[in-house]
Structure formats: C-alpha cells, structure tokens
Amino acid sequence: MREASCMIFGELPIEEAEGAILAHSVSTGASSLRKGHVLTRGDIDALQAAGILRVTAARLAATDLGEDEAASRLADALRIDDVRIGPASTGRVNFFALENGLFTVDPAVINGINAVDPAVTIATLKNHDRVQPGQMVATVKIIPFAVDAAIIERIEKQIAGRAAFGIRPFRPQSIGLVQTVLPSVKPSVLDKTKRVMEARVIRNAGMIAGEMRVSHRAADLKEAIRQMASLSDALIVFGASAVADPADIVPQAIREAGGTVHHIGMPVDPGNLLILGELDGKPVIGAPGCARSLKENGFDWVLDRLMAGIGVTPRDIVGMGVGGLLMEIPTRPQPRQAEPAVRPVTVAVALLAAGQSRRMGGPNKLLAQISGEPIVRLSARRALASGGHPVIAVLGHMAGEIEAALSGLDVVTAVNGAYATGISSSIRTALLHVPADTDGMMVLLADMPALAPEHLKRLIEVFAKAGGSAVVRATFDGKRGNPVILPRSLFGSIERLAGDIGARHLIENGDAPVIDVEIGPAAMVDVDTPDDLRTAGGVIA
Template structure:
C-alpha cells in the first residue's frame, strides 16, 4: 500500500485519507474512488487527493479485520460486522471473561498495522458488553500479514465468556456477644444481591456460635444440599488454625488457601467439602462494594477452578478501593496529640515567616 498525494488522473480505486468535496458532492474519509468519482472531482478542479493506493496483495481494512475475527476460536462471543477497519466482539452471556494473553501478544507483535485489544483476564461481564476489538490501523494491510495472524489463532481458544450458572448456596453466620441481628440480616441481603446476576439463590442459613464444632456440623449439612457453602464469621480469621479453616477440616474437608493478596479481602478462606466449594468470607464481603470475595465468587459461579496458585497470583491489581465501613482502614486516623503538635508547628512556622518578611 502506498499513502500520500495521488494525482487525480491516477486516483481511481484509491482510498481517501480525508473527506473531500466535488462541488456539492462530498466523499467521506475511507471512501474508495470510482471512475465516476474521479470525473466529478476533476470537474470540480481537484488536481490531487491524499489517499491510499492498495497493492494487488493488500486487503482492505474491513476485509482484513473480518478475516482475522473469523479465524479466532472463542465461546459465548458475538462477532459484529466490520466498520472503519474494526470488528467488535461482544459477550453472548453474562459471566467471567478469560483470554489467552500469549496469543494476543503474538498477534500484536506481527505488525503494528494489526491490533487486538481485550478486557482484562477474569473481568466480570454482562451479556452484550464489548469484550474485544480487532482494529486495522491503516486503510489496508498485506494479505500475508493477515494470514500470519490467522495461523496464530488455529487450534486454540483465544478468549471466552464463561457463563454464570444458577447455583444454590447455603450460608453460615457465626455469632458472638454484641453481634447485632441487623448486621446478619444485611449480610443476607448483600449476598443475595451478589448472586442475583447469575440467577443463583440462597437456600438456607444457619446461625451458630463462633466455634469450630457447630460450624463444622452446619457446613456438613449445607454441603449435602447446595452447590456452595459460604461462612461469615463474627470475628475475622486471625490465624490459619482459626474457626473457619479449622471447621472445614473438622468436617472432613480440605483448606485450599487461607488468606489472599487482595485488599479488601485479605482474610478469605477457600476450601472444599464433599466435592463442594466452601468459602470463608472476609468481613468486607458484608459490603456490596467490590472486594476479593467477588473475585473468587464470580469465578466459581462461572464454573472456573480457583486454586491456591490462582489466589497467590491476584496480588498485582489486588489493591482495591478502600471501603469506608472497614473496622480498621489501611490509613489509621492521626493521633489527636500529634495533630495538635502539627498545627502548632505550622502556626509557629507561619509566625516566623511573617516576622522575617
């Protein structure tokens, strides 16, 4: 492809780089000039146009984007028609987006003319949401480059939307003196709202003392009748032998991971019992605001496995927004005496400055 000024006598078949007028007739950017178009431009006194002239082995931007998108293997993805060198791909279901980052990087390394952009790995998506886009930068690209990209896509899934499943969940809430029933009731409402987008539902709740044995007994019962068990502790996990991980093991289950590098969400516990997942929720999961619990819950509802290694790899990007209702925010409030001392120092400095002036 050649790009630049083109004499009007040689412009038939060229693709306009800018909107161009021929009297009252206007040609939009990226319009491919016909013989009649060239005659109209010449009649209007146009002697040259800035345009792209395609070589025989070039593919136009729309054709190239369409061929690349057609060569991709994916699940629960809807491919939109090409326009202005772009093909957008949208979620065919609500769920969790997964992507083969190595394939995306390989495609984007073929040539700067060809680009693919996607959402982040494990991003939650709603049906109809755009999840990826194929964009050809110039007006055309060599066909052999497009073929190279298509070969990268052969035989492997490049991305997918893992659809949410309507699972059933049993809830355990432990109780200590001073825990208000209103807090427990709110926790149920927040959890039901989290499950609503997937069609999941809470089937049962057990409120027990904050002790290993009753929690283990409740978990055993709920695991028999539900796809998942979630435990909200009256006190956050403070040790790997604390009530929630110990109760999972007492019930005959296995603790996959206790603690996660996502904040808020550090104190999550993940286990398995009778083939069902058991999640010890961190205290921040009582809030509807995004936290580490959402990251694990969404993946499990979407049918994705979550391993100890998966959780260990959540640290980059795992520092989320602060939740005002946290019992112990990251940044402690300044000590009153220290605050007063700061004020005194500032005033003293101001006074000294005014005297020096």
C-alpha cells in the first residue's frame, strides 16, 4: 500500500508544534483546543503554561493537500447531474439531490476511486434509490489530515469524462389503470386499489389518465387495454386473480391487444407475480396483488424506474434478486418457523427547557408564541410525535410557568435546581429519568421551532439502523447542528459533565462512531434574540 501523504505525524515537543495540526483534542484548563486545530503561538504559550510539554500532531509536506482542499478537488472532478455539492469541512464533502427522482450511480467509477488509496473514500446511496430534494446522496471523506496531491491527480485523470452519479427526475406522465372483476372481489378493494395507485403515481409527478373495470375475461380485457393505452403514456393492469401461467388471462389479453409480453415473474418478494409487457411502445405492467397496498414491493421498483425514464428489461428484472427479499408475509400458506423476536432500539428525548433566555432582554423565549402556541409546547408536541419515549422536559428558570405551558402533554417533567451552572446540569438531570433499558437519549433544545417530527423520526431511524451504538447528529450543509442522539455507552461520561458545555467533546473524543444526518436548515435554527423570534414568526405573549 502506498503512503497517503508525506506529512509528519506523531508526538512533538510543544516548542516545535507551532503551525502543526492537532491530532487529538487537548485542554489548557481555561479552554479546549479541538482535533484538527492549527496551533498558533498563543496556543503554544497557553499549553506550556498548563504544563503540557508534548502534543500529538501532524505537519504537512510541500506536496500535501489539506483534507478540505483534497475533498473539494475530488468533489469538483466528479461528473454529476442534478446534485448539489456542499462545502468542505473536516475533510468531508456531502452531495445533495436537487430533484425528486431515482439516484443512479456507476459502481465502477466509485469502486475505482476507493481502490486508489485508502486515504480517499467516497460512499453513495444504492443504485435506483428514491430521493427527495435536499437529501444527501453521497459523501467524500479524506481520512487523514492531508493526502499527497499526486493521489488526487491520479483520481482526476481516472474519472475524467465518466459520469459518476446523478438524479433521474420523475417525468410527468399519464398512467392508465385497468382492473378486472370477479364476484369474489369487493368493490371496496377496487376503490382502494385506485386510491393507492393514484398516490404512487402522484408522488412520481404523474397522474391517473383514467380507470376501467371489466370482467376477468381475455376478450373484455384486451379491449380495455387497447382503449386505455391510447389515452395514456403507460398502463397498469390488475387482474382479479393472480397470474398462474403464461397463458393466463392478463398476459393473454396483452398479446391479443397487439402487445408483447417480455417477462412474467420477478425475483422480488413480495412482488413475484409481476408481468412486464409493451403495447405500441408504451409499457404495460401486470401488477401483482401486493401492489394493492402502499407497502414497498417489486412493483414499485419497476414503476419508479419507468416513471424516471429508465428502461426496464427482462435482464434488469432477473438482476433484482439480490436485495429482493423485502419482507416476510404472515399470510403465506407454507408454514415457516418464526424467528426469535428482536427488541427494538429505544430512544428517550431530553427536552432542555431550563435556560434563562438572557439574550432576549427579559422575556422567557420558551413562552413566546408561534401561531398562538408557546414555543416550548410546540417543541414538546413534536418530540412526542417523534416516536421517542419518554419525553423528559427539563425545567429550571421559571419552572412553574414552563410546566403550565406543557399542561396536558404526556411528558415527564424534571426540575434542574442547578440550571444556572449551564447546560451540562440539564443533560445530567434528564439522564436520571431515562429508563434502564433505553438505548439512547436525544438531546433536543426546546428553542428550535423549525424542527419537525419527521426530522426527529429520521434521526431515530438512523440510530436504530446503527444498532443503537452510534452518536447520531443533525447537520446542515455538513455543519454540526442539533439535535443529537447519544448512545448508552456515553451515559457514564455524561454523568461527569460539568459547566456550560454540552456533550460535544464527548462525541469528538469518545469511542462511539458518529453518524451525521443532513436535515436541512432546521438543524441550525434556534431562538436566542428578539430578531430570531421575529424571523421564526413568533411573538412575546
């Protein structure tokens, strides 16, 4: 393996460390210098005064690129479509979708970059994942503080002219719907199917051109297929009974209408019984019965690609087997041995509402109102809707008034008698009320009215997918924000917090991995001043 950089890394005498980059955070007692900080003469003097004689640090060589510069150069060299590049920070650059659509990626380009040198990495979503505007789709990360410029130059030459990734936006299309009817099929089932299909098509920027319901006979169905195909860009057919053979009613009717049946069946479960056909150059999908529900199934994979202008061939369908087992279906006729239940990951929410609102000039910001509701109550309701439990409201300054504003809500109130000493005392107070079997605690500031339940749910979902062992932190454009979820492994360290500092240094210096989740501007919007309150649409009650 070649060296990632010629930089010098290791312990340095403090008198030789000016201009070096700190590899680990250090404290002078009065202040703390973070990992990645470039040491100044003043820092050296302060560290010497604190009795610190050596530091672990890095010095860049003449041919090195700093981590942010290297990440930016790689990001700028990538050929991407409908994707926004975020700013570089701590050697990372994130990429965000600009459109609703499907993410597409060339694995050879990504794998090629990652094979050049382990110091340079890039990670993306899976090919054909659904994305929304603002969603993070890829990230570049430079592992050390610097890399040799030759490594980045090599990658730039390797990827020149090659499309790396992008978004295929959903295209406005009209979709025709045909359903066959048998006496055993209730009209309510057909009505629900139409509503479900409308929801699917609308979320993909399309519209239902019309619907026909005909008897479950090939002669009737072929006429409906011809008629609806002439009125729409694509056609979806629901048979009243599942397809059992290539000569069954739905595939037979597609052929008799003058169309072609390209493929029957798919290795995605649920969704096995899908039919892929074509009539007059327009896609015709024979939908499996599971597509009558909005739960994800193989039908979604085909419909989404077609509505994003991505062709689907029999070879594509055959290749969907890896990753195609989506869920177990309890109603299967074949008996199956149940797997042992896995306890879900749980998160408590610490709603910090003890502060003194000093920068407001008198009034308590948490009692200010947005749309007629106190900010603290608004924050508590959204915390309750996040799925976290319990929600622990930590009170301090004006505790009685804040508690009254939370009246009727299912929150646990905890009074922090030492609130004047700073935020760490509130975090410790909340921790006393976290159940013993809870996996993590979300620290949520009560003065962030732009946070919606969906933001909080997303953080909890990421925490759960990580097995409850990682720190999960909200970000905006790669910048650290709030809230943050702390895993149980850090609870012991939280108990030792002191002063007006949060858990940031525990996160940065701890052993728990950190996952940053981009949630947009809401991660940075809080209400500290009267101007902040006016910007947020709030008024003093």
